Amino acid sequence: MSKNIVILFGSPRIDGNTDKLTAAFIEGAESAGNAVTMFRVADMAIGGCRGCHHCFVEKGVCIQKDDMPLILDALRKADIMVMASPLYFFGVTAQLKLAVDRTFALLSEERPTKRAALLMTAGRGGVEACEGAVAMYNRMCRHSNWDAAGVVIAGGLQGKDDILGRPELEQARALGREI
Numbered sequence: 630m631s632k633n634i635v636i637l638f639g640s641p642r643i644d645g646n647t648d649k650l651t652a653a654f655i656e657g658a659e660s661a662g663n664a665v666t667m668f669r670v671a672d673m674a675i676g677g678c679r680g681c682h683h684c685f686v687e688k689g690v691c692i693q694k695d696d697m698p699l700i701l702d703a704l705r706k707a708d709i710m711v712m713a714s715p716l717y718f719f720g721v722t723a724q725l726k727l728a729v730d731r732t733f734a735l736l737s738e739e740r741p742t743k744r745a746a747l748l749m750t751a752g753r754g755g756v757e758a759c760e761g762a763v764a765m766y767n768r769m770c771r772h773s774n775w776d777a778a779g780v781v782i783a784g785g786l787q788g789k790d791d792i793l794g795r796p797e798l799e800q801a802r803a804l805g806r807e808i
């Protein structure tokens with residue numbers, strides 16, 4: 630059955646390695662009949678969560694007036710949430726983390742989301758250096774009762790095209806097809 634997939638894309642570098650890995654995932658997901666919406670969070674106006682709990686009192690409405698409602702509305706309808714990010718100092722990018730923190734506004738809502746996946750690229754640290762980001766993803770899945778559907782990490786990448794020809798592209802395509 631066709632699923633509604635929302636990707637929070639955290640790389641600020643257009644057409645870089647994470648972009649190419651995510652494009653492969655999208656290709657697979659769309660070839661299987663799924664609908665994919667991707668948000669380039671680094672190009673959006675998204676402030677950091679202020680921890681004011683206004684969204685709890687006002688039922689999902691954040692006190693900040695920025696681009697985040699676009700993402701929240703899409704996540705309210707998402708069967709699957711995917712995070713895609715390069716590794717920045719052993720975590721996802723700050724831009725992606727800002728968006729993730731702001732999903733606090735959805736915590737008290739019933740949502741259709743059942744699964745999540747993680748796509749990452751890294752430099753010299755490789756797959757091992759991503760353990761913190763992977764732990765965050767796994768804990769998010771447990772916390773939200775989502776099936777942790779898959780992680781694809783490509784390490785050893787610096788230049789924008791370094792991922793070309795790497796097997797992780799096919800892994801991401803397959804994950805998109807099968808998710």
Ligand SMILES: Cc1cc2nc3c(=O)[nH]c(=O)nc-3n(C[C@H](O)[C@H](O)[C@H](O)COP(=O)(O)O)c2cc1C
Binds near residue numbers: 641646751
């Ligand atoms: C600010 C910054 C921090 C980074 N931190 C790490 C790191 O901690 N470990 C690592 O292996 N690579 C690190 N990298 C390398 C990137 O994760 C890697 O080159 C990635 O493929 C870039 O993705 P992109 O092509 O989508 O920009 C860092 C790069 C930048 C710009």
